[in-house]
Amino acid sequence: MKKLLGIFGIFLFVFVLTALLSDRFLESYNLENLIRRTALLGILAVGVAFVIITGGIDLSIGSVVCLVGCGVPWLLVKQSCPLPWALALAVIVSLAVGLLHGLLIAKLKLQPFVVTLCGLLMYRGITRGFTGDQTQGFGTEYKGLRQLATAEVPLPFVEGFGIPAPCLFLIVVAVLASIFLNQTIYGRYLLAMGQNEEAARYSGIRTDRMVILAYVICSLTAGLGGILFALDVNSAQPGSFGNFYELHAIAAAVLGGCSLRGGSGTIMGVIFGAGLIQVLRNMITLVDFIPSHIEYAVIGAVILCGVMTDETVKRIVRRRLFSK
């Protein structure tokens, strides 16, 4: 809980600040957009949190988003593949990708950075290959399917505001992830081996299976994210779709309290991390006096100031506690 305070504080600060600077920020249309974007990024971030907790890293997320996000419309529209088959294939491919990473990292002891960097290169290259560099989309069909990403579920007593569908996916993913991480023995194993893999192995934990599991989870959520992103924007260009998303997802996870050394992290924190990033991006466009092309400078500076303040506050609190 204490770990959550930091990210929650920064999030709240940025949220309130934006609300003060722009009277449009709290309009339901904007909040819906914000929630949808947070949910999409959050799904990726929750997945990568598992990998980070084991002390690994997954750089291939953006390319998996691209592979699945371009692949599903390609299958449906260009290859006239039936919907269930296309979705099944997407799941199988994501699973296979995660399995490949996991096996290479756990069994062959390759460095996660190298394996997933090769993944980053390969899956994008493959996608560009089979799509022939052509933008993929669902066209005007598959309206029903696209509802998965674009629909808004009305709330019982609130007028004019609906929960964007991706948010429901995030809730499901997050609840499952939380239960898995905190309530099952496997979650405990993940946390343990993230801190000291050797000791975990000595305790009779099948550490390689846990590593594989983490990478599979990460690729599966990346695949899910890929489909939802594609359904949301209805257009995916193989050369650029999902570029840098791994960095955003990892950033969200790390902001949310996952240490890249492994062994720590909470799902709630990760979601706030994703929310923070999206509020910041939203702020740039909404607040007049920030020129939009320095967007990145503002985001970077706010995050940096945030973590600096967080750390400084923690230190002061710690010192107080001791001196008493």
Next chain:
Amino acid sequence: MKKLLGIFGIFLFVFVLTALLSDRFLESYNLENLIRRTALLGILAVGVAFVIITGGIDLSIGSVVCLVGCGVPWLLVKQSCPLPWALALAVIVSLAVGLLHGLLIAKLKLQPFVVTLCGLLMYRGITRGFTGDQTQGFGTEYKGLRQLATAEVPLPFVEGFGIPAPCLFLIVVAVLASIFLNQTIYGRYLLAMGQNEEAARYSGIRTDRMVILAYVICSLTAGLGGILFALDVNSAQPGSFGNFYELHAIAAAVLGGCSLRGGSGTIMGVIFGAGLIQVLRNMITLVDFIPSHIEYAVIGAVILCGVMTDETVKRIVRRRLFSK
């Protein structure tokens, strides 16, 4: 030395393969190009190797390349700043960036990933800000300066082949880095603290100074690389110049034997790592039957196969040694 064998083997294999597949590969014009590109990437990679050896990571390299690479022509051409001032400013800015990262990481104990990710965002945003998103270049002036990146130094007995100037920079950087890492006490401190920070601290080493030093070195080489890249292509676009270079540089360093856990790495290996990446990219365009848009798939697959083979061979050798 033994660590070098792996990357050297992969490099040699890819080099010979490309030479067999394309009769143009070994032409001196192509080799010159290849050496220049390797040198440019190599300079970045050697710098980041220092950070990786301390167990850290620097994601801001690409943005520092952008900041300095766009900043120097902007100062010279747009602001009519005298050359020595512009170069001095470039050095000061790189130094300040490294110092900022180092201080935040060593003193405030922030995670390197977070700090340099914010750097990645900020420096690019700042560059887009002061250039007004406009492409920067030296135009047709500064021919003399541009020789630093484009000149070829003729070899005494070889006709029609010259050593590209960036290669000389790389040689200087690499020799200095090698001496620093292997012969000086600071190099040893870096290695020690990368492996076991506590042990280094208990031995009376000021570990925070070493961390700061590593990040300063990394930013300085990134700045140097930025100037050389800009001089070489004579065109730097704030939004995209240097994108993903941090990944390429880190990949080169890791391929060259640096472990992201810290504590190990050789400069020669890192340079071969950079060479491998550039030969692969060169291969794609030179070899007819590889469609250029699947470039990344090929690079990723070759690197992955390379490290897999390397690891497997190592295992077999180890088993042989023992079973005898």
Next chain:
Amino acid sequence: GPSDTGDADTGDVDSDRPEIAFVSNGIADFWLIAKRGVEQAGEDLEVDVSFHTPQDTVVHQQQILKDLVTRGVDGISVSPIDPVNQAELLNEIASHTRLITNDSDAPDSNRILFVGIDNYKAGRMCGELVVEALPDGGKVMIFVGRMEQDNARGRRQGLIDELLGREYNPKNFDSPGQVLEGNGYTILGTLTDQFDFPKAKANVEDTLSRHPDIDGLIGLFAYNPPMILEALEQAGKLGAVKVIAFDEDFKTLEGIKQGTVHGTVVQDPYQYGYLSVELLKAIFAGDSSVVPENKYVEVPARHIRQDNVQPFWDDLKSKLGKTAEP
């Protein structure tokens, strides 16, 4: 120095066929149409063609161009990303092989000729569409992938100058951050997305949040109008805000048909590709009569509106063949 490889044969099996390479300035569907043109010309004119798309900007484009020289191709048509500063590189390439430019010109280099249209001019044509759509003026926002690309800058500047009723002057430049007013129009700004589609859509959504009373949304890169349409549809504002487009994305054309997009300005990338090969083949054969006096082979841009969208689309589909599904 570089060895003299430019005039050597390619060493391929078919060594009497010229080998011609086409280099784009990035990855986009626009270039796929050009690619079709290149391939068709290769077939029709018996030329070995290859098509290259640089992924990470000028550095990669330079790399590809030099590697093509190494390969010994007989002619290159390139769309330079930064024509001013790349002049020297282009001269180096031109000294080894036959070099023409397409899409955006590099007049200060030794390229033999330029195939395409001036992006500034095309931008002004886009401005004309905006004026048609919003005759009484109004507030508009511009969406584009990257501002630093030559074509983006030209298009945007042409658009702005047309809207504000300025003189024809491609050298103008207005900073992307500032709000421009004049002639009854307010240009609220220019939002970039670095080719990240979800970001492009988010830009539109945030604009709708920030300026609920906006009158026109202008998408300057091929994928921008479809993203505008997506955002409008989700916001339930389709048709309430005017959309003015650039390029010929199928969703844009569909929108024009249905009246949700006022119109678009199309170039003719297919012709860029086809003509590039045709001209380079002629130059390779020593026929210098194809090079016009002003070194400018114009492939005019056109306005597409509801009245002429169907024939244009049919023509495009027939050119693209089976890759042409939506």
Next chain:
Amino acid sequence: MSDDDPRRPWLEVRGICKRFPGVTALDGVGMHVNRGEVVAVIGENGAGKSSLMKILAGVQPADSGQIFLEGRRCQLASVEQALRLGIALIHQELNLADNLEVGANIFLGREPRRFGLLIDKPRILRDSARYLARVGLKLPPTRLVGSLPIGRKQMVEIAKALSVDARILIMDEPTSSLSQREADQLFEVIRDLSAKGVSIVYISHRLGEVKELAHRVVVLRDGKKVGELRRDEINHENMVQLMVGRQVSQFYLHRPHEPGEVVLTADNLRTLAYPHRSCSFALRRGEIVGMFGLVGAGRTELLQTLFGVTPALGGSVWIDGRKTAVRSPIDAVLAGLALVPEDRKQQGLILDLTVRNNLSLTSLRRDQKMGFLNRARERELARDMVRLLKVKATGEGQVTRLLSGGNQQKIALGKWLSLHPRILLLDEPTRGIDVGAKTEIYSLMESLAEKGITVLFVSSEMEEILGMSDRVLVMHEGRIFGELPRAELSEQRVMRLATGQLPEAA
């Protein structure tokens, strides 16, 4: 004892206090060290010994209190400063950089230099060889530290501390993973240093050593100094009395066990450490087997191979008469084995988890409810184990890293006890454990054996081997060099075998 001025101690501390959240580690402790004196500091686990030493070596600051060096008040703000003042500390836990050579580690932070910054490598080689010889370690200084077993690392640490040429050398349990012979070598060095005027502060739970070495003994209990013993007062009873506050009688309560059927057989097992040697032995139900050997004899490697941590190069293992392939620890656990490893920091514990989570890590699988944690059971189990082993912690929720060394060892042991294994492999199980707790652990081993559990324990402590074993296996350079039944046990016999001499004809 040579003393310039006996009235003025070299180092003196007064009223040192150190508080951590929830514990007062030191509460107004004062002590002094004279020139050339060997002062032993003893106390139960968690008494505050290491905390005090860390303050003296500049690793951590005291909350309050004064430090005097040669009568002058001084601050010890950093390790570097302490080193400059001539105070060196050998930590209780190993602190070496595995990626560097032995020589480089010995001189880490104090490299001899040429031209200001360049390392004088030849000199490091020369000098480190000298220090290695001094501690009796036959190793090339170019060997990578990471490839050494823990006992040898410990000796490298000692060589490193010697190379400081300190005036005050603090040793926090230097012999905890050394066997008698290496320890004797170390005592030789200590006496030599002491004669040259170097002061030694020596911490150990092996009271025999203390008796042999110390000129004076300082006893801590619960962060307070509870007494001092002069040279002539130092004996086992006095020390235990002061430490524990009561008599501890009957140290080894060994009762011979009736060994049952064979439960585990190793047949020509070959390990990575000694690929050309093989081991064969059998363990019976309900017996306690001691395994002795000198540092590097290959005992650890043998246990690790049995437990599936490292692959066997050849040979086979039979459990309950069935040939069993143990490829990873989980296979071993499922076959009823448990291993308490030698290196608790790396292999035994996950230091950043809480005491409770460490204790339950091995039994989560057993207690699961369809994959879900059984928190009630976990809590109950941790409470029992903490009580059983008398762990000194602020609670079961405390982070394990914050426990004292000995208490950590108890956790490393406890996490396996709760699993009720049938064959318990213990590698130096009482490393760093105080006398009181040792007795508890011994009686625990006894009661386990009575319940029919087989215990194989590796120890470098001769007393323990002699006192606890039904049978002793002695290893020498990767082989089981001999076996002694309880009736034939004697220090000389065991030592002969351990040094590779055949036993004298019966």
